[in-house]
Amino acid sequence: MNAPRLTAPAVLCCFLLLGLALGLGARLLQAQAVDAPREQKKVSALYARIDGTINPAQEDFLKQALSACTQQGHDLLVLGLDTPGGLGKSMRDMLKLILNAPVPVVTWVGPKGARAASAGVFLVAASAVASMSPQTNIGSATPVAMGGKEVPEEMARKIKNDFLSLIRSVAKARGRNVDWYEKAIEEAVNITATEAVTNRVVDLLAASPRDLLEQVGAKGIAWNQTEITFGPDEFSIEKFEPGFRHSFLSWLLHPQIAYFLLLGGIAGLFFELSNPGAIFPGVFGAICLLLALYAMAVLPTNVTGLLLIFLGLVLFILEIKVVSFGLLSLGGVVCLLVGSIILFRFEYGMAALPLKVILPTVIGVSAAVGLALYLVTRAQVKPRQTGSEAMIGLTGEVISWQEAEGRVRVRGEIWRARTPSGARLSQSTQIRVTSMRGLLLEVEPKEK
Numbered sequence: 001m002n003a004p005r006l007t008a009p010a011v012l013c014c015f016l017l018l019g020l021a022l023g024l025g026a027r028l029l030q031a032q033a034v035d036a037p038r039e040q041k042k043v044s045a046l047y048a049r050i051d052g053t054i055n056p057a058q059e060d061f062l063k064q065a066l067s068a069c070t071q072q073g074h075d076l077l078v079l080g081l082d083t084p085g086g087l088g089k090s091m092r093d094m095l096k097l098i099l100n101a102p103v104p105v106v107t108w109v110g111p112k113g114a115r116a117a118s119a120g121v122f123l124v125a126a127s128a129v130a131s132m133s134p135q136t137n138i139g140s141a142t143p144v145a146m147g148g149k150e151v152p153e154e155m156a157r158k159i160k161n162d163f164l165s166l167i168r169s170v171a172k173a174r175g176r177n178v179d180w181y182e183k184a185i186e187e188a189v190n191i192t193a194t195e196a197v198t199n200r201v202v203d204l205l206a207a208s209p210r211d212l213l214e215q216v217g218a219k220g221i222a223w224n225q226t227e228i229t230f231g232p233d234e235f236s237i238e239k240f241e242p243g244f245r246h247s248f249l250s251w252l253l254h255p256q257i258a259y260f261l262l263l264g265g266i267a268g269l270f271f272e273l274s275n276p277g278a279i280f281p282g283v284f285g286a287i288c289l290l291l292a293l294y295a296m297a298v299l300p301t302n303v304t305g306l307l308l309i310f311l312g313l314v315l316f317i318l319e320i321k322v323v324s325f326g327l328l329s330l331g332g333v334v335c336l337l338v339g340s341i342i343l344f345r346f347e348y349g350m351a352a353l354p355l356k357v358i359l360p361t362v363i364g365v366s367a368a369v370g371l372a373l374y375l376v377t378r379a380q381v382k383p384r385q386t387g388s389e390a391m392i393g394l395t396g397e398v399i400s401w402q403e404a405e406g407r408v409r410v411r412g413e414i415w416r417a418r419t420p421s422g423a424r425l426s427q428s429t430q431i432r433v434t435s436m437r438g439l440l441l442e443v444e445p446k447e448k
Contacts, residue, residue, distance in 0.1 A: 054086025057249035085118020104128035132193035139190030258295035265289025308339030
């Protein structure tokens, strides 16, 4: 039986019907896609705060916050800022973290009364979006030496040129007022939040992180050749908690805290060495000293200053062993004072050790050491009240005497006794102890 043969018109009709069916199906699918409600993806922001000086602890905190953004899928990092400045090296490292961050970093100088001074100016300049709360200020980025003194001219010129080139490149890349940022370093200018927005120093004026994100979403953030925009209800904020480690390191790495721990450790070790067996001063001093040495390893410490302070401890200890009529103690105080003044090297924006902190501390430690020296010396000079030496000079009465020895009552106790010359003593004779050999007393008649 022969199969029916398809003619050319029949094949053409089949193709036309197939195309019509495919077109109709595509139209139906498109209509369904248009009519279906569009699901909005919320922008997730992580809010982290930096309060206090810029130091390695804050650098570690920023690193953890950026890592959390990557691991937890956050789209933005909002960095709350209130800082008087800090270490130049830590500032540079944080600047690199912000410029190379996997997500946009939005800074907010707030709440009211906060500031972004010194090293904080650089962090604001480097952020993708910079904002400030009303009644805040920014500026004063001129390098200062320890104690607030001006940096020596040659050093100041080098530091200024270094930081000027850095702030210029960062501010220009972010489209901000380069001239003002240069003046913040050269002339230590300082402006309010309103003036900062007017002069394009920062981008936005925001009362809170939520207000900031609402404005950022409406304005948009240029990021990786795209623009991130979102509506007022299309974002969420999660707070990043620093934890105990960050809080402890922030406290420990403050120069004044490290200085107090150092002197406290030295005082504790001195008391332990001068009074062996006290235990608590030694344990307390060792803990303080180890914590101080850790902080000194991170902070810009002058080794000469540290060695002078330890030399002061050695001189105080030698005062116990050597009769110097106070000269060793005086040298120890001088070493302590000079070492404290030069303990920390100059570092851009670092909180310094002013003399109003150094002088009372040195005086207090010196007074405590002097008191310990007095007590130790007094204990060494004071006659012993126990043992054989305590018997010498005591008086008593002869109970009985035979030949070269006899029995005497001293301090209510009966002792064997003899005279150095071998003389015989009569009963009831009053005697005085001159020496003691084991349990045998040597006595002599008491003078009337």
